[in-house]
Amino acid sequence: MCGMTITEKILARASNRERVTAGDVVFASVDKVMVHDVSGPGVMMVLRELERKGKRVERVWDPDRVWIAEDHFVPAVDKIAAENIITLERMSERFGIKKHFRYGLGQYGICHTLSHEEAMVLPGEVYVGGDSHTNTTGALGCFATGMGHTDIAYVLIHGKIWFRVPETLLFRLEGHIPPYIMAKDIILKIIGDNGTDVANYKAMQFAGSAVAEMPMDERFTLTNMTTEAGAKNGIIEPDERTIAYVKERTDRPFKALKGDDDAEYEEVFTYEVDELEPIVAKPYSPANIAYARELNSVEIDRAYIGSCTGAKYTDLLEAARILKGRKAKVRLEVLPASQSIYMKALKDGLLSIFLEAGAVIGPPTCGACCGAHMGVLAKDEVCVSTTNRNFPGRMGHVESKTYLASPKVVAASAVTGRITDPRDVADG
Amino acid sequence: MMKGRVHKYARDNIDTDVIIPGPYLKIMDHNELAKHAMEGIDREFVKKVKKGDFILAGRNFGCGSSREHAPIALSYAGISAVLALSFARIFYRNAVDGAYLLPIEIGEDAYNGIEDGDELEIDIERNEVRNISKGKVYAMRPFPPLIKRIVDAGGLFNYTPE
Ligand code: SF4
Numbered sequence: 001m002c003g004m005t006i007t008e009k010i011l012a013r014a015s016n017r018e019r020v021t022a023g024d025v026v027f028a029s030v031d032k033v034m035v036h037d038v039s040g041p042g043v044m045m046v047l048r049e050l051e052r053k054g055k056r057v058e059r060v061w062d063p064d065r066v067w068i069a070e071d072h073f074v075p076a077v078d079k080i081a082a083e084n085i086i087t088l089e090r091m092s093e094r095f096g097i098k099k100h101f102r103y104g105l106g107q108y109g110i111c112h113t114l115s116h117e118e119a120m121v122l123p124g125e126v127y128v129g130g131d132s133h134t135n136t137t138g139a140l141g142c143f144a145t146g147m148g149h150t151d152i153a154y155v156l157i158h159g160k161i162w163f164r165v166p167e168t169l170l171f172r173l174e175g176h177i178p179p180y181i182m183a184k185d186i187i188l189k190i191i192g193d194n195g196t197d198v199a200n201y202k203a204m205q206f207a208g209s210a211v212a213e214m215p216m217d218e219r220f221t222l223t224n225m226t227t228e229a230g231a232k233n234g235i236i237e238p239d240e241r242t243i244a245y246v247k248e249r250t251d252r253p254f255k256a257l258k259g260d261d262d263a264e265y266e267e268v269f270t271y272e273v274d275e276l277e278p279i280v281a282k283p284y285s286p287a288n289i290a291y292a293r294e295l296n297s298v299e300i301d302r303a304y305i306g307s308c309t310g311a312k313y314t315d316l317l318e319a320a321r322i323l324k325g326r327k328a329k330v331r332l333e334v335l336p337a338s339q340s341i342y343m344k345a346l347k348d349g350l351l352s353i354f355l356e357a358g359a360v361i362g363p364p365t366c367g368a369c370c371g372a373h374m375g376v377l378a379k380d381e382v383c384v385s386t387t388n389r390n391f392p393g394r395m396g397h398v399e400s401k402t403y404l405a406s407p408k409v410v411a412a413s414a415v416t417g418r419i420t421d422p423r424d425v426a427d428g
Numbered sequence: 429m430m431k432g433r434v435h436k437y438a439r440d441n442i443d444t445d446v447i448i449p450g451p452y453l454k455i456m457d458h459n460e461l462a463k464h465a466m467e468g469i470d471r472e473f474v475k476k477v478k479k480g481d482f483i484l485a486g487r488n489f490g491c492g493s494s495r496e497h498a499p500i501a502l503s504y505a506g507i508s509a510v511l512a513l514s515f516a517r518i519f520y521r522n523a524v525d526g527a528y529l530l531p532i533e534i535g536e537d538a539y540n541g542i543e544d545g546d547e548l549e550i551d552i553e554r555n556e557v558r559n560i561s562k563g564k565v566y567a568m569r570p571f572p573p574l575i576k577r578i579v580d581a582g583g584l585f586n587y588t589p590e
Contacts, residue, residue, distance in 0.1 A: 025574045027589050038453045042496055045456050046526075050585065073454050080454045132494040132518055148496035148522035154584050162574060162589075196441055197488040201517050230491060232517055285441065370450035370493075391445040391492060393468045398449075 003260025005168045006237050007203040010143040010257055014126045022167040022266070027160050031125035031142075035152060036069045036111050039130025041087040042149030043156065050153075060095045061159035067099035067120050068092055069111035072366045074103040077373040095156075109338025109364040112136035112308035115144075116220060117338055119246055122254035123238045128155055133308055133388070135226045139219040140246065141238035141256055146227070166232045167266035168203040173210035175274040180422045182318065183214060183221035184310065184386070184406035186271065188279045191229050192289030194269070200230035202266065205259075210273040211236060216245045217314035224309045225388050228286040278421045280384070281404040284392050292409050295419040302383040303328065303414035304395070305407055306335035306362070307369040310386020313341045315407040319386075320350040322411035322422060323357040329417035332359035333375045335367050357414070368395050377402070384413045429551055430508050430530075431560075432480035436544035437469060442485050443492035444519065448501040461497055462504035479506040482550070484542055486512065489531075490519025496526060503528035509550055511557065511568075513539055524575055527583030532557065538566035552579070 004012065004019055012020045014028035035043055047057050060066055068088055073081035092100040099120065101108040107118070111129060114120060115137040121127040123141035128134065134146035147161070155161050171190060191198075204226040211219065219236055226234030236242070238256040246254065278292040305311055305319050316336060323332075334354045336342040342364060345351050354361055360375075367374030369387040377383055377396030383403070385395065390402035403419060412420040446468030448461060455461050466473035483489075483502065489512035490498055499522050502510065509530040510523070523531045532550060538557055542548065546561040550568070557566045571579060581587035 025572070038495070041456050046585075078454075084454055084456070130494060132492065134494075146494040146518055148494050148499075148518060148526065150496060150526035150584060151521060154525070162584075164572075164574075196491060197514065197516070200488065200514065230488065230516055370453070371445075372450055372453075389443075389445070389492065391443045391468075393449050394445050398446075398468055 002264045003262040005203070005205065005263040005265065006141065006257055006259040007143055007168055007205070007233060007235055008165060009259065010124060010126060011163060011165050020165045022165050024165045025162060026165060027162050028126055029160050030128055030155050031065060032121045032127045033066050033152060033155050034069060034111055034115065034120070034129035034134070036071050036131060037074060037081070037084050037088055038072050039149050039152060040068060040091055041084045043130065043153045044087055044091055046150055046153035057157055060156040063096040064098070066095070066097045066156065068097060069101050069114055070103045070108055071110045072370060073372050074365050075363060107339045109341070110308045110366060112224065113312060113337040113341070116140055116216070117249070117340060119249035122246060122252065123242060123256040124254055128152065128161065132227050133224055135231060135234040136220050136224040136308060138233050138235040139216065139223040141236060141242055143233055143235065145233045164201065166201055166203040168205050169199055170265040170268045171204060171206050172208040172268060172270040173206060173273050174208045174270060175210055175272045177210050177213060177273050178276070180278055180408060181273065181276050182406035182408055183218035185276055185279045186273060187222050187225040188281050188286065188289055188404065189271070189276060191225065191287050192279065192281065194229065196228060196285060196287045197230040199226060201232055204229060204231040204234045206236050212239060215314055216241060217312040220312065221309055225286065228388055278406065278409050280409060280419055281390060283390050283401040283403065286388065286390060286404060292405065292419055292421040295403070298403070298419045299382065299417060300330055300384050300413055300419060301381045302375070302377065303330055303332045303410050304368060304375060304383055304385040304387065305410055306333065306367055307387040308337060309388040310407050311335055311337035311341070313344055315386060316341065316345050316350050319407040319411040320353040322408060322415065322425060324353050326357055326415050328358045328414040330414060332357060332414045333362060334359050335362040335374065336364055338364050370394065371396050384410050384419055386410050429549060430480065431549045432482050432508060433478065434482045434484045434542055434544065434546050434548050435473065435477065436484040436542065438486065440486035441488045441491055442469065444490060444495050444498045445492055447490065447498040448495065453495055453497055458500050458504045461501040465501040465505040474505055477506045480508050481506055482548055483507055483510045484539065485510065486539065487514045489515050491516035494518045496522045499523040499526060499528040511538065524578055525584035530579065533569035534566060541566065
């Protein structure tokens with residue numbers, strides 16, 4: 001009998017079993033659950049429906065394991081969004097949920113950034129969130145997956161949910177990362193080579209020397225976009241860097257798990273990162289990739305640096321390195337992923353670099369990443385963006401065009417007004 | 429047994445942004461959401477769909493976000509089942525756990541053989557999709573045991589784990 005992967009080990013622990021194997025269906029205990037201003041009101045709707053059927057929900061299974069983010073439509077974009085925020089307020093009050101990050105009240109931001117910045121989730125845990133990019137947090141070595149609001153409501157009441165234990169695809173990223181390459185290029189390459197459903201129902205695990213040398217922020221970009229490959233979860237086994245990152249943020253105890261040496265992977269993919277070139281995903285799929293240099297004739301109208309994928313501190317820093325002392329030729333929008341990243345960028349002088357380049361700086365919010373507000377695109381507008389999806393209409397009009405790229409490529413493109421390889425602007 | 433007409437979208441990766449575009453996510457009223465179903469791909473959809481109808485599509489239907497708004501919008505627009513070569517995972521579990529509609533996995537034969545507007549009958553006990561308009565019968569992929577139990581119970585909240 002072969003060993004277990006880290007994903008199998010976490011699910012075995014959470015379902016009180018000696019071992020689980022890919023394909024098993026388990027009811028697992030959940031350690032943490034998150035809702036935001038879209039999924040939270042959705043959950044409350046499910047609870048109201050239950051109430052209508054005579055089952056009033058008085059309490060959630062463990063209010064200390066539930067946390068709330070306000071990110072998609074904040075600052076409240078209109079009356080409906082404002083009401084949804086009030087619904088969230090009522091929700092945390094009614095159930096005694098203390099970890100509620102409110103905009104305009106100190107630290108708040110995009111849920112998948114807070115999850116690790118604030119150590120809301122710890123290595124070895126089972127974490128479900130009412131958002132598809134919940135996968136992001138798996139870079140801490142936890143099982144993290146997104147669900148809809150019926151499932152989340154079920155978890156809130158019962159503290160458990162069913163999972164089919166996923167097969168694991170292992171991506172070995174070997175070699176050293178060249179200075180012009182970011183995790184975004186690597187994950188776009190993986191999705192482009194293998195398709196947007198390569199990991200459907202499966203786990204995507206990353207390992208290898210290139211992962212070991214990545215800062216945590218970069219690792220979160222890898223796991224974030226496993227969602228674009230259909231994955232149930234993205235995961236990276238915790239190493240010293242992971243443990244240090246978590247310990248800097250919390251005193252709470254945790255038990256980091258790793259897979260067995262003889263764990264079984266459904267397939268192993270190996271990438272030599274030294275050979276990679278900056279990559280861009282063209283409209284209308286994250287798998288529709290080309291080299292940035294091949295797209296140098298594509299003129300852009302907008303450059304967008306935002307979202308859980310591309311507005312972490314490292315993302316802002318890399319973009320600022322290129323923008324320093326330069327002017328953007330096209331509209332440039334920068335939305336830090338959280339208030340604390342915003343403040344750090346302020347203290348470290350990154351915000352002045354962006355402002356001097358001509359950028360507008362927005363508040364932490366999902367904003368135009370999901371076409372909600374803050375820089376949505378008009379018909380035929382072309383945007384190069386650090387976000388993760390470029391489906392028709394994702395960032396605005398169905399006939400707008402989004403090119404997905406790393407913060408370096410977005411910054412270089414902002415400078416030239418065309419899609420640009422960072423090597424083609426000095427210091428890139 | 430379900431019976432209805434099929435709306436065929438012969439393409440892969442029909443994502444949640446085209447099923448129900450992002451700006452509508454703040455809407456919590458199901459009937460209101462239904463007015464915008466499939467807006468990103470077919471503005472005529474809500475006018476032509478009738479209660480009980482089906483959608484037929486290619487691979488990876490419902491990929492993208494975890495928005496339960498997607499199966500809700502389709503369901504309240506009248507769709508009782510989506511037939512596809514494969515489904516994205518969150519759409520699949522939302523559809524089943526919330527009991528909005530049935531995600532039916534079919535093979536290439538059914539995908540190619542069924543045309544837009546055909547009248548179908550779906551029998552999840554015998555795992556059959558019957559094309560009444562063309563007099564053909566196709567196999568559907570049986571639901572895994574747990575999924576079938578949740579479907580039979582009428583959603584996750586009505587299901588008691590054994
Ligand atoms: S930033 Fe974009 S991808 Fe991330 S949670 Fe918000 S809408 Fe989703």
